[in-house]
Amino acid sequence: MKLSRLAISLVTVSALSACVNLKDVDNDWCGPESQPVKQEQVTLAADALFQFDKSNPSDLLAEGKKTLDELVTKITEGYATVDRIDLVGHTDRLGTEAYNYNLGLNRAKTVKAYLEQGGISAPISVASAGESQPVTKDCVGERATPALTACLQPDRRVTVAITGIRKPTAKK
Secondary structure, three states, X not given: OHHHHHHHHHHHHHHHOOOXXXXXXXXXXXXXXXXXXXXXXXXXXXXXHEOOOOOOHHHEOHHHHHHHHHHHHHHHHHXXXXXXXXXXXXXXXXXXXXXXXXXXXXXXXXXXXXXXXXXXXXOEEEEEEEOOOOOOOOOOOOOOOHHHHHHOHHHOEEEEEEEEEEOOXXXX
């Protein structure tokens, strides 16, 4: 009696653990390994998306639309599931703090609307960091000269954080 219980227990344990870490064995009866949820960060240059100092959908540049179309494709074709997308608009330091906050927020809202129109159905949050998170350090001056505007270009951006499960890559 004890021997048969032991045999049944061993068979049960073997059956339950059969799919664990069988990476080199093609077992159709084993379900796919679950992929971990990851967050991918993408930075979109605002100057490539929008006309300078603009944020409306009509202010999107042709190259900006192409960049956003590529992002939609990356999300729809590269992810099995998307839990959420977080957009944060950033600006340079030129202009008032309140103006820059609103400009960053409006750019993030425009990107959100574009992604939704492109078929992205995951929850999308929008926020603005305004001028509070610059990436430039060596830009000198306070007046909006062409040189300073060019130097501050990296500060004008929309960051995109995609949280989800990427589609598995094909085995070679």
